[in-house]
Amino acid sequence: MSPRPAPDRTARRAQITHLTRQVAEAEGWAAVTMRRLAGELGVTQPVLYSAFTSRQDLVDAVALDGFTALSAALEAAPATPPARMGAYLDFAVAHPRTYEAMFSLPSQLRFGDSTHAPLGRAFTAIREAFPTTGDDGADDVRAEVAWSTLHGLATLQAGGRLPAGRTRARLEAAQRMLTPGTT
Numbered sequence: 001m002s003p004r005p006a007p008d009r010t011a012r013r014a015q016i017t018h019l020t021r022q023v024a025e026a027e028g029w030a031a032v033t034m035r036r037l038a039g040e041l042g043v044t045q046p047v048l049y050s051a052f053t054s055r056q057d058l059v060d061a062v063a064l065d066g067f068t069a070l071s072a073a074l075e076a077a078p079a080t081p082p083a084r085m086g087a088y089l090d091f092a093v094a095h096p097r098t099y100e101a102m103f104s105l106p107s108q109l110r111f112g113d114s115t116h117a118p119l120g121r122a123f124t125a126i127r128e129a130f131p132t133t134g135d136d137g138a139d140d141v142r143a144e145v146a147w148s149t150l151h152g153l154a155t156l157q158a159g160g161r162l163p164a165g166r167t168r169a170r171l172e173a174a175q176r177m178l179t180p181g182t183t
Contacts, residue, residue, distance in 0.1 A: 009051060012051050021095075021097070023037070023040075024101070025095065025098065029059075032058075034048050034049070034055060056108065060107055060109055063098075063107055066098035066099065067116075067118035070118075071118055073088075075121070083129070084125060085146075085150055089157065092157070093154075111123060126150075127139050130146045130179060150174075153171075153174070
């Protein structure tokens with residue numbers, strides 16, 4: 001009898017991350033436990049811990065997966081402020097628990113850390129929509145302010161603190177404030 005082949009660690013991590021996103025989006029982060037995930041996957045908890053050393057590791061994997069998806073959504077939109085801002089808010093609305101993992105839950109992920117390319121891709125997609133004419137780092141600052149503005153709008157909108165009927169007006173106002181030469 002030949003030994004069982006070793007499982008593909010990358011495929012296993014992707015499967016666990018996908019299931020985690022599904023459970024979190026459907027029932028919230030409180031429903032995500034290693035015991036539950038192991039049960040739904042038909043494996044033991046040590047199998048999960050061989051792919052992710054902790055629940056925090058798993059949340060960070062969901063966040064990175066979210067940044068990959070957000071980057072793709074931003075890059076698919078035209079590199080204009082209204083298109084990229086709309087794509088950002090649409091992503092936040094469509095994936096609230098993934099967005100929560102990306103920005104609100106504790107995380108070891110840091111922008112500017114070259115080991116987390118999806119974060120850099122998302123930031124670049126925002127920066128492309130809000131360019132400046134100088135080489136003094138102003139592009140990054142403008143992108144940071146744009147991202148902060150979008151994050152604030154997405155968070156307040158998700159919390160039901162902003163009237164839904166004024167989303168477009170808020171995006172237009174943000175664009176005027178963040179883009180030189182617009183009225």
